[in-house]
Amino acid sequence: MMPQLLTVRVKHQDHRPIRVWVPVLPAVLVLSPLVALAVLAVTVACLVYDLSVVRALSTGWRIFSALPGTIFDIEFDRTAVLVAIR
Template sequence: MTVRFRRRQGGWVRFWVPILPVALVFSPVLLLAAVGGTVACLVYRISPTRAFGVGWRLLYALGGTRIEIEQARMGLLLHFR
């Protein structure tokens, strides 16, 4: 994922965020989110397997997505590769 944001002075700052190492660092939080999601699926009578499959397809489809936010002289660009 590439992140760019515009500073108030007008210059852009760009940096690359590697998704896999970030996911490994936050894996305990992701594990708790998976358990919470499974419990929520069971409470609302949704198949956890199907919900996981839909979530995986959603993450897989993010490739090529660009999110641009601009307000006044500030800007943010997220680009998923």
């Protein structure tokens, strides 16, 4: 299943936390020209390095569809960033 929502929360010790919700499907549709260029670049790289194009693209899709439930929590100095993919 494709991820549905990306939640980003930035907390700074002195300020109020900032939260941003990004729906994945509209973002992918807006960025679809870049996705098409990325697929083209992967295809060319696979042909140059003598790899299976279908296998590379299917592996990329499997990684993308396994993202729901992933949480990144990064803390540095007095700032924390939490990214949750649902």
